[in-house]
Amino acid sequence: MQPQADRDALSEAERLRRQLHEHNYRYYALDDPQITDAEYDSLLRRLQELEQQFPQLRTADSPTQRVGVAPLAEFETVHHQVPMLSLDNAFSDDEVLAFDRRIHDRLNIQDDIAYVCEPKLDGVAVSLLYKDGVLVQGATRGDGSAGENITANVRTIRSIPLRLQTEKPPAQFEVRGEIYLPRAGFERINAEARERGEKTFVNPRNAAAGSLRQLDSSITASRPLSLFAYGTGLVDGWALPDSHRQMLDQLRQWGLPVNPLIEVAEGVSGCIAYYQRLVSRRDGLGYDIDGIVYKVNNLALQQRLGFVSRAPRWAIARKFPAQEASTRLLDVEFQVGRTGAVTPVARLEPVFVGGVTVSNATLHNRDEIGRLGARIGDTVIIRRAGDVIPQVVSVVLRERPEDAREIQFPRQCPVCGSPVEQVAGEVVMRCSGGLVCAAQRKQAIRHFASRKAMDIDGLGDKLIEQLVDQGLIESVADIYRLQLEPLAALERMAQKSAQNLLDAIKKSRQTTLPRFLYALGVREVGEATARALASHFGSLENLRAATEMQLQEVGDVGPVVAHFVREFFDNEASQKVVAELQAAGIHWPDMEPASAADQPLAGQTWVLTGTLESLSRTEAKEKLLKLGAKVAGTVSAKTDCVVAGPGAGSKLTKAESLGVRVVDEQAFLAMLRDNGLS
Numbered sequence: 001m002q003p004q005a006d007r008d009a010l011s012e013a014e015r016l017r018r019q020l021h022e023h024n025y026r027y028y029a030l031d032d033p034q035i036t037d038a039e040y041d042s043l044l045r046r047l048q049e050l051e052q053q054f055p056q057l058r059t060a061d062s063p064t065q066r067v068g069v070a071p072l073a074e075f076e077t078v079h080h081q082v083p084m085l086s087l088d089n090a091f092s093d094d095e096v097l098a099f100d101r102r103i104h105d106r107l108n109i110q111d112d113i114a115y116v117c118e119p120k121l122d123g124v125a126v127s128l129l130y131k132d133g134v135l136v137q138g139a140t141r142g143d144g145s146a147g148e149n150i151t152a153n154v155r156t157i158r159s160i161p162l163r164l165q166t167e168k169p170p171a172q173f174e175v176r177g178e179i180y181l182p183r184a185g186f187e188r189i190n191a192e193a194r195e196r197g198e199k200t201f202v203n204p205r206n207a208a209a210g211s212l213r214q215l216d217s218s219i220t221a222s223r224p225l226s227l228f229a230y231g232t233g234l235v236d237g238w239a240l241p242d243s244h245r246q247m248l249d250q251l252r253q254w255g256l257p258v259n260p261l262i263e264v265a266e267g268v269s270g271c272i273a274y275y276q277r278l279v280s281r282r283d284g285l286g287y288d289i290d291g292i293v294y295k296v297n298n299l300a301l302q303q304r305l306g307f308v309s310r311a312p313r314w315a316i317a318r319k320f321p322a323q324e325a326s327t328r329l330l331d332v333e334f335q336v337g338r339t340g341a342v343t344p345v346a347r348l349e350p351v352f353v354g355g356v357t358v359s360n361a362t363l364h365n366r367d368e369i370g371r372l373g374a375r376i377g378d379t380v381i382i383r384r385a386g387d388v389i390p391q392v393v394s395v396v397l398r399e400r401p402e403d404a405r406e407i408q409f410p411r412q413c414p415v416c417g418s419p420v421e422q423v424a425g426e427v428v429m430r431c432s433g434g435l436v437c438a439a440q441r442k443q444a445i446r447h448f449a450s451r452k453a454m455d456i457d458g459l460g461d462k463l464i465e466q467l468v469d470q471g472l473i474e475s476v477a478d479i480y481r482l483q484l485e486p487l488a489a490l491e492r493m494a495q496k497s498a499q500n501l502l503d504a505i506k507k508s509r510q511t512t513l514p515r516f517l518y519a520l521g522v523r524e525v526g527e528a529t530a531r532a533l534a535s536h537f538g539s540l541e542n543l544r545a546a547t548e549m550q551l552q553e554v555g556d557v558g559p560v561v562a563h564f565v566r567e568f569f570d571n572e573a574s575q576k577v578v579a580e581l582q583a584a585g586i587h588w589p590d591m592e593p594a595s596a597a598d599q600p601l602a603g604q605t606w607v608l609t610g611t612l613e614s615l616s617r618t619e620a621k622e623k624l625l626k627l628g629a630k631v632a633g634t635v636s637a638k639t640d641c642v643v644a645g646p647g648a649g650s651k652l653t654k655a656e657s658l659g660v661r662v663v664d665e666q667a668f669l670a671m672l673r674d675n676g677l678s
């Protein structure tokens with residue numbers, strides 16, 4: 001008989017494992033988390049403690065086993081019992097129509113065929129083997145017959161269940177799918193590599209493959225990899241359903257993440273419509289896809305169709321326009337931003353990539369040019385994915401022409417000639433000219449006049465160029481000294497447009513403190529921080545008098561931001577501009593410094609969706625901000641409340657599926673009234 005303490009530990013460990021599996025399943029498979037990340041971590045830590053104390057309690061499927069094995073010397077080879085097939089490609093609608101025709105001919109069927117349409121992830125194909133429901137092996141595709149054993153690395157991926165969520169698992173069940181790195185994770189890893197001066201990954205696929213090929217699984221664990229499952233391999237002890245869709249549903253029920261965008265299309269016209277829908281959504285997805293896989297839904301028909309060489313006859317990959325392309329680097333120009341950051345911009349031979357023609361791409365900074373080893377005249381690979389600006393990701397060295405020229409990073413600002421300096425601890429090079437630099441001035445004016453700042457309608461880029469170049473404006477304060485005649489004499493201006501601009505400038509004099517603070521363009525002070533500073537200090541005078549320590553009492557403000565704010569108000573040139581702006585009549589109602597009682601929603605995130613009848617979205621947002629809430633555009637597990645008016649769509653559905661509180665307009669208005677706002 002075991003001692004009572006051991007039995008208690010055993011049952012507690014079992015309970016914790018069950019809870020952790022369940023929470024993982026809710027988070028990854030159902031997108032419906034019920035506890036916070038911190039609560040999850042605390043359950044995991046308790047289980048780790050128990051397993052450390054009683055090592056005999058440790059099991060292969062324990063969530064603690066995601067990291068922690070010793071690094072491998074090399075990967076073993078895994079032979080796939082069922083080969084991992086590849087796919088034929090289609091590059092046009094005509095080729096998809098031909099695929100559908102071939103299937104009809106082979107099956108001798110006249111009616112429409114149902115196809116499953118799946119986004120084709122641009123990641124790494126893997127096989128996951130579950131024995132009696134427990135993950136025992138992860139392997140790469142390799143050549144389709146044999147791949148590498150990457151079990152330890154696969155275990156670190158939190159969206160991959162270590163145990164299938166079922167009481168009656170098949171004796172053996174092999175899941176096939178794609179491991180990928182979401183774009184945000186890729187950008188983060190590369191940004192961190194740039195900070196450390198290390199080599200960056202060319203694209204998320206390479207980053208995912210590189211992360212999976214680590215012999216030390218703790219490195220893999222630090223990369224936010226994920227998986228979408230799309231098929232099966234070896235199956236023993238489970239009767240396959242009738243359709244591929246049902247099989248995917250079963251995978252999802254067992255806890256495997258299945259792409260929510262998968263749809264069944266009736267007939268090939270549905271497939272083509274799906275392509276159009278997905279192409280238009282491609283940039284907004286959080287991960288790279290390189291096409292769509294169409295699969296005959298009926299598994300018996302799949303069986304009848306069989307496969308040729310290494311590709312099934314019942315599936316095809318409809319490829320999207322490539323997100324990477326090679327082109328020639330014609331020149332490098334250096335742009336100067338509002339804060340003086342000098343950014344190298346590659347001028348390229350125009351090339352069609354990711355669905356658009358690209359002729360400029362960022363080279364980020366001086367270090368990145370060094371890392372890439374790029375020269376003018378080189379053939380370079382550029383990448384355009386999502387809404388990220390196109391980037392030069394590598395150089396094709398073997399195509400380097402003899403006359404390729406080194407890229408010289410300027411020592412002097414290309415606009416004002418001031419020295420370009422590197423601030424200690426920063427990667428970026430900055431023009432030291434401050435507001436002497438016309439480029440920085442133009443950017444500062446652009447920012448000052450922008451919609452979320454002083455909102456001066458009509459003061460656009462072209463006009464700012466002319467105003468600064470002709471010496472009509474030096475600083476933002478000069479905007480308020482502009483006269484009708486010189487304005488009307490500018491290119492593309494006339495009396496009427498000049499008068500409209502002056503009216504807009506006049507109107508902007510009446511503003512709010514958060515807008516004014518944002519407009520000043522203090523480094524690292526975005527809209528939200530400006531709002532937080534304004535509501536904490538209530539007035540410009542209070543803010544100006546605050547020490548760095550006092551500034552850090554504001555929720556959003558850390559030492560870096562506090563330092564920049566202090567630096568701004570201590571700077572004589574800034575003081576002069578602020579004084580001139582106030583002298584020009586810019587004013588705002590002072591705000592009462594916020595107290596906890598004024599900000600009952602402090603720390604909360606609210607989302608507005610649908611139409612509100614008695615107030616506009618902007619009014620609703622301003623009221624929420626006044627009460628201390630953050631107002632977000634998307635619903636997540638971190639959302640505290642969603643205000644849903646008529647016509648609310650996917651945000652409402654998501655809130656309901658996540659269990660986020662939803663209120664209607666009446667309840668929202670009642671809440672505002674209770675807090676003294678009507």
Ligand code: 5U1
Pocket residue numbers: 085086087118119120121125178230231293295312315
């Ligand atoms: N979504 C998805 N990707 N993908 C890749 N499904 C899918 N199916 C594949 C491959 C190679 O192959 C099966 C059709 C065998």
